[in-house]
Amino acid sequence: xxxxxxxxxxxxxxxxxxxxxxxxxxxxxxxxxxxxxxxxxxxxxxxxxxxxxxxxxxxxxxxxxxxxxxxxxxxxxxxxxxxxxxxxxxxxxxxxxxxxxxxxxxxxxxxxxxxxxxxxxxxxxxxxxxxxxxxxxxxxxxxxxxxxxxxxxxxxxxxxxxxxxxxxxxxxxxxxxxxxxxxxxxxxxxxxxxxxxxxxxxxxxxxxxxxxxxxxxxxxxxxxxxxxxxxxxxxxxxxxxxxxxxxxxxxxxxxxxxxxxxxxxxxxxxxxxxxxxxxxxxxxxxxxxxxxxxxxxxxxxxxxxxxxxxxxxxxxxxxxxxxxxxxxxxxxxxxxxxxxxxxxxxxxxxxxxxxxxxxxxxxxxxxxxxxxxxxxxxxxxxxxxxxxxxxxxxxxxxxxxxxxxxxxxxxxxxxxxxxxxxxxxxxxxxxxxxxxxxxxxxxxxxxxxxxxxxxxxxxxxxxxxxxxxxxxxxxxxxxxxxxxxxxxxxxxxxxxxxxxxxxxxxxxxxxxxxxxxxxxxxxxxxxxxxxxxxxxxxxxxxxxxxxxxxxxxxxxxxxxxxxxxxxxxxxxxxxxxxxxxxxxxxxxxxxxxxxxxxxxxxxxxxxxxxxxxxxxxxxxxxxxxxx
Amino acid sequence: xxxxxxxxxxxxxxxxxxxxxxxxxxxxxxxxxxxxxxxxxxxxxxxxxxxxxxxxxxxxxxxxxxxxxxxxxxxxxxxxxxxxxxxxxxxxxxxxxxxxxxxxxxxxxxxxxxxxxxxxxxxxxxxxxxxxxxxxxxxxxxxxxxxxxxxxxxxxxxxxxxxxxxxxxxxxxxxxxxxxxxxxxxxxxxxxxxxxxxxxxxxxxxxxxxxxxxxxxxxxxxxxxxxxxxxxxxxxxxxxxxxxxxxxxxxxxxxxxxxxxxxxxxxxxxxxxxxxxxxxxxxxxxxxxxxxxxxxxxxxxxxxxxxxxxxxxxx
Ligand code: SF4
Numbered sequence: 001x002x003x004x005x006x007x008x009x010x011x012x013x014x015x016x017x018x019x020x021x022x023x024x025x026x027x028x029x030x031x032x033x034x035x036x037x038x039x040x041x042x043x044x045x046x047x048x049x050x051x052x053x054x055x056x057x058x059x060x061x062x063x064x065x066x067x068x069x070x071x072x073x074x075x076x077x078x079x080x081x082x083x084x085x086x087x088x089x090x091x092x093x094x095x096x097x098x099x100x101x102x103x104x105x106x107x108x109x110x111x112x113x114x115x116x117x118x119x120x121x122x123x124x125x126x127x128x129x130x131x132x133x134x135x136x137x138x139x140x141x142x143x144x145x146x147x148x149x150x151x152x153x154x155x156x157x158x159x160x161x162x163x164x165x166x167x168x169x170x171x172x173x174x175x176x177x178x179x180x181x182x183x184x185x186x187x188x189x190x191x192x193x194x195x196x197x198x199x200x201x202x203x204x205x206x207x208x209x210x211x212x213x214x215x216x217x218x219x220x221x222x223x224x225x226x227x228x229x230x231x232x233x234x235x236x237x238x239x240x241x242x243x244x245x246x247x248x249x250x251x252x253x254x255x256x257x258x259x260x261x262x263x264x265x266x267x268x269x270x271x272x273x274x275x276x277x278x279x280x281x282x283x284x285x286x287x288x289x290x291x292x293x294x295x296x297x298x299x300x301x302x303x304x305x306x307x308x309x310x311x312x313x314x315x316x317x318x319x320x321x322x323x324x325x326x327x328x329x330x331x332x333x334x335x336x337x338x339x340x341x342x343x344x345x346x347x348x349x350x351x352x353x354x355x356x357x358x359x360x361x362x363x364x365x366x367x368x369x370x371x372x373x374x375x376x377x378x379x380x381x382x383x384x385x386x387x388x389x390x391x392x393x394x395x396x397x398x399x400x401x402x403x404x405x406x407x408x409x410x411x412x413x414x415x416x417x418x419x420x421x422x423x424x425x426x427x428x429x430x431x432x433x434x435x436x437x438x439x440x441x442x443x444x445x446x447x448x449x450x451x452x453x454x455x456x457x458x459x460x461x462x463x464x465x466x467x468x469x470x471x472x473x474x475x476x477x478x479x480x481x482x483x484x485x486x487x488x489x490x491x492x493x494x495x496x497x498x499x500x501x502x503x504x505x506x507x508x509x510x511x512x513x514x515x516x517x518x519x520x521x522x523x524x525x526x527x528x529x530x531x532x533x534x535x536x537x538x539x540x541x542x543x544x545x546x547x548x549x550x551x552x553x554x555x556x557x558x559x560x561x562x563x564x565x566x567x568x569x570x571x572x573x574x575x576x577x578x579x580x581x582x583x584x585x586x587x588x589x590x591x592x593x594x595x596x597x598x599x600x601x602x603x604x605x606x607x608x609x610x611x612x613x614x615x616x617x618x619x620x621x622x623x624x625x626x627x
Numbered sequence: 628x629x630x631x632x633x634x635x636x637x638x639x640x641x642x643x644x645x646x647x648x649x650x651x652x653x654x655x656x657x658x659x660x661x662x663x664x665x666x667x668x669x670x671x672x673x674x675x676x677x678x679x680x681x682x683x684x685x686x687x688x689x690x691x692x693x694x695x696x697x698x699x700x701x702x703x704x705x706x707x708x709x710x711x712x713x714x715x716x717x718x719x720x721x722x723x724x725x726x727x728x729x730x731x732x733x734x735x736x737x738x739x740x741x742x743x744x745x746x747x748x749x750x751x752x753x754x755x756x757x758x759x760x761x762x763x764x765x766x767x768x769x770x771x772x773x774x775x776x777x778x779x780x781x782x783x784x785x786x787x788x789x790x791x792x793x794x795x796x797x798x799x800x801x802x803x804x805x806x807x808x809x810x811x812x813x814x815x816x817x818x819x820x821x822x823x824x825x826x827x828x829x830x831x832x833x834x835x836x837x838x839x840x841x842x843x844x845x846x847x848x849x850x851x852x853x854x855x856x857x858x859x860x861x862x863x864x865x866x867x868x869x870x871x872x873x874x875x876x877x878x879x880x881x882x883x884x885x886x887x888x889x890x891x892x893x894x895x896x897x898x899x900x901x902x903x904x905x906x907x908x909x910x911x912x913x914x915x916x917x918x919x920x921x922x923x924x925x926x927x928x929x930x931x932x933x934x935x936x937x938x939x940x941x942x
Binding site: 113114116117118120121122123124125126128129130131132133134135136205209212213216217218219232236239240243246247250253254257258261262265281282283285354356358381385386387388389390393394396398401402403404405406407415416419420451453467470471 | 642645646648649650653654655656657658748749751752764765767768769770772773776777779780784791833834837838839840841842843844845846847848849850851852855859862863866877878880881882884885888889899900902903904906908911912915918919922923926936937938939
């Protein structure tokens with residue numbers, strides 16, 4: 001609760017709302033004590049005095065009544081009406097909601113049907129109908145506004161009650177022989193009360209507005225008594241000649257409702273945990289780059305050369321170093337596997353290449369990515385966009401989530417083509433059909449008009465691959481493309497990929513947590529742990545002779561045929577959280593061979609043979625090639 | 628799709644019946660003898676007796692409801708004694724004006740609201756976002772009738788850009804430009820609150836969608852950002868925006884009452900307020916049922932739009 005109040009106080013707008021409302025309420029409460037003129041005494045001689053006149057700070061109205069006094073008394077009445085309506089609506093609505101939610105079944109069904117019917121009305125209309133039946137008047141307007149808000153409370157509170165009605169403590173109370181009435185009052189009500197209060201605080205503004213509205217129409221408070229709405233309604237005929245009589249009450253309604261809305265928003269934000277974690281921010285078109293230090297030069301003349309790449313996530317004041325200095329390169333026609341558990345930084349590495357790491361919170365803080373000799377980290381958006389999909393294409397995991405659910409797959413393919421080339425739609429469509437054929441989708445001519453949800457997982461992933469191929473890219477980065485698929489489909493997809501690689505001379509970066517997959521497809525492999533490469537080498541050599549203890553554990557996880565899902569849980573412990581890496585070897589906590597030295601200081605990635613490197617003080621299987 | 632529309636039309640029947648029951652029940656709240664209340668100052672013994680016969684007012688509650696419902700189904704909404712003409716004629720005469728006002732307002736709030744929400748989300752925490760957020764707060768806090776009055780003061784009286792009120796000039800041609808001239812202020816004033824509500828929702832729906840994987844896919848394909856936002860993201864966000872448009876349509880339709888009063892717009896809303904003040908109960912009853920039924924029908928349109936947008940909805 002205190003945390004909540006603190007959050008609320010930190011929200012400056014909410015505070016402003018609180019102050020606005022506080023002042024208005026205080027004034028309304030003090031009104032009878034203030035030295036004000038009688039609000040209802042008419043003085044025809046003093047009609048329409050302008051504001052700041054002698055004896056009438058805000059002027060007078062069409063009957064010569066003091067506007068300041070009328071404003072304060074009117075505010076008092078409007079606030080009271082709104083509050084009363086809110087309390088009545090909340091009480092009745094919550095009672096209905098609790099009964100429906102608690103008893104469930106038929107009772108619930110019938111009540112909620114009725115509530116739905118009421119909600120099918122445009123609700124000002126409903127209020128008008130009620131006033132029409134009861135006749136104009138302050139009380140009747142109050143009843144009408146309260147009544148039309150009952151369904152809102154009923155529905156919300158019912159939802160909460162349903163959740164509570166099935167909790168153990170309710171069952172326990174029933175077993176203990178408590179009667180329904182006792183349970184509702186003693187157990188359910190205290191639990192829903194906070195929700196009722198919050199719902200009230202967010203709707204009281206509406207109710208003030210609505211009662212004022214009815215009074216404005218002449219259906220609420222009747223002369224000489226006036227709330228803000230009827231003041232405005234009476235002033236309307238003099239709007240053009242004496243606007244101050246309209247502006248005074250209108251501005252007050254605006255202040256009240258705005259204050260309540262500000263406060264309500266503040267309360268809502270303070271209660272929303274997603275805001276705190278920053279989970280509500282949207283990623284921008286390209287990852288933010290904030291490089292410190294010099295930009296490293298390319299080490300090789302490879303097509304794609306990643307040097308010293310560092311990417312971190314900045315959430316509040318914490319930094320998660322997802323990628324902590326990675327060097328990788330891939331040549332034309334080669335296939336590089338990147339392997340590691342989730343959270344090892346392998347996907348973030350791959351996404352950093354084309355600036356696709358969600359940002360915020362992602363930031364590339366160091367290193368370079370040379371593509372075709374040019375550094376593209378922090379390149380202008382248009383440069384990146386022209387490369388994306390055209391020269392470096394991605395295939396993602398779970399194509400149900402990564403394909404747009406509302407567009408036909410054909411349209412998504414055509415779009416991929418047309419994003420880089422101005423070809424007429426018919427030509428693009430023909431090419432899209434060819435693409436679908438090239439990934440062995442049967443009946444490509446008809447499948448092209450399917451929606452993603454109409455396809456099987458394997459077919460969808462083929463579409464994903466076809467889309468990556470659409471512009472004949474030089475590099476394909478496949479981020480766990482087979483993880484969501486079953487074993488046979490997985491094998492088919494892999495064979496499609498390896499054929500394409502041979503036919504088109506594609507360079508592939510293949511990200512996975514499965515050594516079995518790497519073994520089938522990749523020439524070389526890099527093993528990542530806690531944002532860094534811990535071992536690197538030709539696939540065959542690494543598989544035969546893993547040198548890092550982590551690598552050999554990963555290899556042990558590969559299932560034997562028919563052994564079902566691979567289990568990374570076979571490695572005890574979890575990867576470290578990358579906002580606070582231990583000194584020395586990040587794997588030390590899970591390593592059998594860990595020594596004191598391992599935790600002492602930075603361990604480098606050292607060559608242990610031709611094309612082989614390992615980041616370990618006590619590597620395994622280091623034989624005659626060791627230095 | 629035709630099947631789906633038919634299905635939705637059928638499912639509207641119980642809702643319409645429910646509405647008629649609710650209106651009837653509300654009208655039964657009228658204190659005293661119904662015939663006398665309905666007739667008001669026209670309550671001569673002959674009139675009372677005739678009305679009792681026509682509406683079955685001397686019979687039980689349930690019987691009365693069915694007589695009323697039966698009459699309505701035949702297009703007989705009763706007779707307004709104050710205006711001395713059939714209720715339905717009067718409502719239909721007035722409805723056109725309300726439809727023009729509410730319809731253009733609805734268009735305005737949908738377009739402005741969605742555009743503001745999208746821009747706000749795309750520039751989250753930027754200057755445009757802050758400006759829009761503030762404008763939205765102001766918009767949902769200002770009573771439409773007060774806004775309307777201020778607009779008259781500024782744009783009609785001071786600047787003389789628009790006529791002060793009414794739908795048509797007293798003299799002169801009745802053509803589209805003239806209508807638009809008269810429509811601009813009331814339509815805008817009516818749309819402001821709904822625009823704010825829609826903008827807010829559109830913003831959060833867009834933020835939700837922009838974090839989805841398929842947006843990253845679109846970017847990875849090299850689709851340019853404008854298209855990513857306005858096509859890919861907006862289309863997906865529309866799935867949650869459209870139902871809100873339906874609700875806001877109800878607000879605009881019934882909120883027209885205030886605006887019709889402020890701008891002297893000759894619509895159903897003003898007719899209803901006059902009827903309430905004159906205790907012309909049958910006119911109120913007929914008007915309310917008619918508008919509510921229109922709103923139910925409009926919501927079917929909303930559902931159909933949703934089904935057209937989202938192929939996953941079983942049609
Ligand atoms: S450096 Fe030490 S702790 Fe780390 S993997 Fe090697 S042996 Fe294990």
